[in-house]
Amino acid sequence: MIRKTLVAAAALMVIISCSRHQETEFFTGRVDFPVEPYLGVKEAMAARLIPHPRQLEWQQMEMTAFIHFSINTFTDREWGTGKESPELFNPVSLDAEQWVRVLSEAGMKMIIITAKHHDGFCLWPTRTTTHSVASSPWKNGQGDVIRELRDACEKYGMKFGVYLSPWDRNAECYGDSPEYNRFYMEQLTELLTWYGKVDEVWFDGANGEGPDGRRQEYDWQAYYDLIRELQPDAVTAIMGEDVRWVGTESGYGRETEWSATVMAPGGTPESAAINKALGIDAMSADLGSSNLLSKAEHLFWYPAEVDVSIRPGWFWHASEDSLVKDVSKLADIYLSSVGRNAVLLLNVPPDNRGLITDHDIRSLQGLRAWIDNLYAVDLLNGARPYGQGTSNLIDNDNTTTWSPRHNRVASFVPAIAATFNVAMLQEDITRGQRVEKFIIEALYEKMWDTIATGTTIGYKRMIRFPEVKADEIRLTIISSRSTPHISTFALYHAD
Numbered sequence: 001m002i003r004k005t006l007v008a009a010a011a012l013m014v015i016i017s018c019s020r021h022q023e024t025e026f027f028t029g030r031v032d033f034p035v036e037p038y039l040g041v042k043e044a045m046a047a048r049l050i051p052h053p054r055q056l057e058w059q060q061m062e063m064t065a066f067i068h069f070s071i072n073t074f075t076d077r078e079w080g081t082g083k084e085s086p087e088l089f090n091p092v093s094l095d096a097e098q099w100v101r102v103l104s105e106a107g108m109k110m111i112i113i114t115a116k117h118h119d120g121f122c123l124w125p126t127r128t129t130t131h132s133v134a135s136s137p138w139k140n141g142q143g144d145v146i147r148e149l150r151d152a153c154e155k156y157g158m159k160f161g162v163y164l165s166p167w168d169r170n171a172e173c174y175g176d177s178p179e180y181n182r183f184y185m186e187q188l189t190e191l192l193t194w195y196g197k198v199d200e201v202w203f204d205g206a207n208g209e210g211p212d213g214r215r216q217e218y219d220w221q222a223y224y225d226l227i228r229e230l231q232p233d234a235v236t237a238i239m240g241e242d243v244r245w246v247g248t249e250s251g252y253g254r255e256t257e258w259s260a261t262v263m264a265p266g267g268t269p270e271s272a273a274i275n276k277a278l279g280i281d282a283m284s285a286d287l288g289s290s291n292l293l294s295k296a297e298h299l300f301w302y303p304a305e306v307d308v309s310i311r312p313g314w315f316w317h318a319s320e321d322s323l324v325k326d327v328s329k330l331a332d333i334y335l336s337s338v339g340r341n342a343v344l345l346l347n348v349p350p351d352n353r354g355l356i357t358d359h360d361i362r363s364l365q366g367l368r369a370w371i372d373n374l375y376a377v378d379l380l381n382g383a384r385p386y387g388q389g390t391s392n393l394i395d396n397d398n399t400t401t402w403s404p405r406h407n408r409v410a411s412f413v414p415a416i417a418a419t420f421n422v423a424m425l426q427e428d429i430t431r432g433q434r435v436e437k438f439i440i441e442a443l444y445e446k447m448w449d450t451i452a453t454g455t456t457i458g459y460k461r462m463i464r465f466p467e468v469k470a471d472e473i474r475l476t477i478i479s480s481r482s483t484p485h486i487s488t489f490a491l492y493h494a495d
């Protein structure tokens with residue numbers, strides 16, 4: 001009884017001090033909860049968990065591209081065996097500038113390339129193995145795909161990332177854990193020191209058996225430490241610590257997507273133990289609700305990345321040229337990834353000439369035109385919230401951010417009378433992710449109608465609905481962890 005009273009008193013003090021420091025104290029990347037706090041204390045702390053600057057910069061890119069290109073491009077396979085001859089690799093018309101131009105024009109802000117896929121073939125002349133471009137006929141063994149792509153990225157102001165598969169079906173030392181970890185870190189070191197700035201390191205989760213059946217234990221912590229030392233601003237993804245796999249490869253993220261999540265990042269045994277105790281993994285439907293918060297001891301800023309291929313496979317196959325996703329599918333994916341608080345990582349695999357095909361280019365151009373058209377006119381056009389509750393609105397920068405404190409209702413009059421079918425909301429995540437539930441209503445011919453409801457917002461939330469015309473629009477934040485900070489509310493018309 002005494003213990004409970006003490007805990008309650010301590011919790012009350014934390015609540016008081018939390019609210020006092022509410023807008024000034026933030027936790028970057030991770031917050032550890034005090035022992036046995038009330039849920040209210042945890043929620044107040046969760047509201048002030050913010051991204052690391054490198055995670056914020058990553059999130060703001062919104063659209064990034066994947067390039068799967070390797071020996072599989074020449075063998076018509078998705079997973080190579082590791083026994084393929086490097087002689088097969090000969091992309092005679094390879095033009096990395098074409099890749100970057102096409103992807104840049106599509107709106108992509110970064111390109112991540114498979115420097116090594118599971119088959120172990122290296123796209124750069126590594127010193128660690130002969131299983132690389134150096135043993136191929138391409139440019140008489142003098143070529144370096146990573147160098148060509150890096151230079152092209154530099155030229156077009158594109159960020160650059162590498163995928164280095166931990167699973168390696170060619171390396172003889174795979175399965176001899178310390179030996180392979182050294183080998184893998186040498187490969188990482190080459191990629192992170194020979195080519196200038198690297199913005200993302202993508203660690204795949206696949207972990208197959210070694211040649212003699214032994215299982216490889218990856219030294220994740222050593223990999224992370226090496227990256228922090230060599231490329232401190234690079235985000236590490238998937239089995240990495242900064243960017244979380246959304247849990248599908250379909251292009252569709254969760255409608256409720258918490259970047260502030262109880263899921264412990266990365267592949268270390270410590271993280272695995274935390275996630276096991278909570279009964280969650282990357283595919284769980286719920287990774288951040290208050291119900292989970294009540295059980296958790298830590299909360300992490302670990303935002304979602306949606307990886308999906310523009311084709312059925314990750315690698316180019318001639319038979320899939322006719323199966324490239326069309327504009328309406330890509331637009332739907334955009335709304336379901338970027339529009340669901342995630343970064344889109346769209347895979348566009350070059351063919352065996354070393355070029356992105358016209359089929360893919362057509363779809364990418366269509367996507368870009370659709371996006372430009374979507375954002376062309378904001379029907380609210382910076383309209384200030386007014387009416388019910390405005391006395392409680394706090395303008396933070398007097399332009400777009402507003403923070404309804406008590407009465408969380410704000411009304412807007414569309415600047416242009418036109419129909420719309422997409423709403424976009426953004427939270428100022430530099431002050432945390434807070435909104436748990438919202439509703440958007442429209443007044444037309446003196447009748448209020450609910451046009452959209454949603455849960456989380458985060459960096460960006462977009463909702464599509466049947467076309468609406470309105471004299472007035474009302475946004476109500478129904479529940480939120482602490483004062484919400486809405487940085488954008490916009491209405492658009494999508495084709």
Ligand code: FUL
Pocket residue numbers: 078204205206307314
């Ligand atoms: C998966 C891999 O096994 C696929 O081949 C592909 O690289 C995809 C992005 O990740 O885990």
